[in-house]
Amino acid sequence: MTLVERAEALAVLRELTDRAVGGRGRAAVMSGAAGTGKTALLGVLAGLATEAGATVLMAGGARAEQNVSLGLLNQLFHDAPRAAGLRSRAPGEAADLAEPCGALLGLAARRPLALLVDDIQWSDQASADCLAYLARRMRQAPILLVVAGGQAPAHATGLCAELSRPPHGTRLRLSSLSADGVRYAAAGLVGPDAARRWSSRWHAWSGGNPLLLNGLLEDHAAAGFDEEPADAMAGGTYGHAVVTVLDKGDPPVAEVGRALAITGDPKDVAELLGIDAGAVARAVHFLTAAGVLAQGRFRHPAAARAVLAVPDGETLERLHHRAAVLAFRGGAAPERVADHLVRADTATEPWAVPLLENAARLALRDGKVERGIAYLRLARRVCTDERRPSLTTLQLVAEWQVNPARCTDLIAELLTAARAGRLHHHDALTLAKALLWLGRTGPAEEVLGRLPSDAVAAGQEFLVELLASRPWIRATYPAFEKLLGKPSRRNGLPAMTVPGVRRVDAATSLVRALERRPVHGAAPVGVDILRGAHVDESSLETIESGLLALVYTDHAEDAAPWCDRFLAEVTGRESPGWHAGLRAIRAEIAFRLGDLTAAADHARAALTLMPPSSWGVAVGGPLATAVQASVAMGDLDEAGRWLDQPVPEGLPGTRSAVLYLQARGRYSLVAGHHELALRDFTRCGELLTGWSFDGAGMVAWRLDLAETHIATGSLDLAVKHIEDELARANGLPRVRGMATRMLAATSAPGHRPTLLREAGNLLQHCGDRYELARTLQALAEAHEALGEFRRMATIGDRARSLADACRIPLGGALLTPAEPLAPAGERPEEPVSRLSDAERRVAALAALGHTNREIADKLFVTLSTVEQHLTKIYRKLNVSRRADLPASLVLSRAAA
Known part of the structure; x- marks a missing residue:
């Protein structure tokens, strides 16, 4: 990057060079924060001195060689063969200093000499003494001596004082770039347009530090386009620059930087590291001056990530563990403490497991599922007491939101615990539902058989679970409803919370819809259940049951906006499993509203968010909708591809089995395979009647049989099924x-x-x-x-x-x-909105082909009223006859 805002410093250095070459020794100390361009400026100075005819000797201090006597001076002699014999001789007394300095003065006598030393803060004692000795004796010699670095150590303060003493010496302080300087530098590397757009952010993130700025600009250029958010362009080059700055400081600087990346708060660093507060303050000042920190915090998240990415796993884990202890003692939020424990990969304190469980519940509540899973994995690993099964169940619930296929080991562990009598009733019921999902009815029956059904044995809270779960299992896995005994109410109904009442009502409403018990008013009941619900682990069954109760009572239009609302809620969560389940329901809603494209899209999304192999026996639902939509749109090839997907053996005992059989039967019917269609539709009827699901709202199998009989010419059979x-x-x-x-x-x-x-x-x-x-x-x-x-x-x-x-x-x-x-x-949108409600009802019926007399009879009005309405309708819609009425009236609900 071109040197920016360094013209004044270059002018001073050029003048010093000219005077030194002219025989008047000159010296300078160049200081500034790490990364402000001191090394780059020394390189420019080397070029100026060479052009002026001087011999340039350069050296650089290194932390590792700070104790190597004459290490820095030997670097200067490296390119001066006649002084090679002096490289290993360490001066002690003043007389010893004269020898190497005399050699340098001898070199200058033959040709002007420029001695340039970088990182003087890492100089060794002997070299610093020699250079100070030289500075006092070179005023009439053609020598330029410039040293650069940060805060000089105690043994080099005399050298720096000597070199900066007027009139032969001076001090140059390099400052950070201004906002205008950053914009100018950026324009040279990434172009003026990007500079105008992003330079204010680059200035804020780099603090004007040229090294950090160059990293940001290179990362931006590597991104290849300007529309990317600028904060996403702080990548590897910027991170490397940050680490370089930390390496330029004293040893506490890197430690403090790492601690700040862990805690985010300077006031915690001293206690975290166990070092003096003054050392922390100095390190923070160093990093602030270098543009890495602002007000004690990293200017960009990528800086903290880069610091933590430096390989030093053992130190990081130790610091995170210490940070967790301090955060816990300070009353920090559970999730903050848990984050440190997870990064420390250990949790040995007695409070650790309960805290991790609490933090996991909070994370799951907020939709941070993977974070909650990480807490639970650590908690389970270190827990060896009776709390482990509950932790395993909670992890099962969390993992299930992401992908049920990940839960195999958890289910095996819980099944072992259940058989050993170490599983709480709530956990056992959760396990049983997971087993039913996977089609493992044998183990599910075994687990459910151990559950109490008596309020005294079960407890009031668990009895509520039973009251909600039994109708839910009947509606979802009807072939296995008897696995869960009917709860005893010897002591009356348990006291239930509002969410508990909603769960029971939702599951019961779904069962009533399937059984064809009174369904009038099902929409208001369903909507009332959904109105108070929000997507979380405890309410998901409520939401699914409430939505399906509306769908299966022909209130899909009422269900659609609610399902959309819940989908919006779940979109921000790390819960693809939940998202997939709601998408499957939305697909079914869309199909029942005749929105075939949306139905296919939602079904496909459901089976993408969670692959078919993870759906268990529930896969029949989204597969059925995908097939139905494809068949209805005439795409039998696509429907066939969906039907080629394997389904679990346990599918026939589930509600989704009937949906799947109907979809497969519709495919066979349209494809002309009538016998196959009759077989599937008949099996639908056998399953539904066997479960006492006599309602036609889910699957009108008798109509499917009737349509098949019509296709084969068996009209008498068709009429029988239709009338039934x-x-x-x-x-x-x-x-x-x-x-x-x-x-x-x-x-x-x-x-x-x-x-x-x-x-x-x-x-x-x-x-x-x-x-x-x-x-x-x-x-x-x-x-x-x-x-x-x-x-x-x-x-x-x-x-x-x-x-x-x-x-x-x-x-x-x-x-x-x-x-x-x-x-x-x-x-173009038809101007139907101009019609009043009464006019719209008349127009809709007229659009369907009803005569004026039929319209009057249906709406309980006079023939004259119908004729008056039609006159107004024709005028408002600018048509002259009923045949010209817009087609959009056909979809009007007003005629109902």
């Missing part, structure tokens, strides 16, 4: 809409439009655009069969528009437009 489903689908508009559409397919042509319009009304209510598009297609075809071509064109346009918006490849000539459809999102 309709009898059970009270309060489920999506299921009733699908059933009514299929019923129309089995009816006489004249009855189909009425049934299909009714199906459309129901599907509008639940927001399923995919099923609505299929219904509109069928309605258009029904009008075509009756010769009602105007209605066919109107409804066909709406079906085509909706199919295009949803990326649904519906077949049929009616859905082949004369002109290419605009991509989704490019169509």
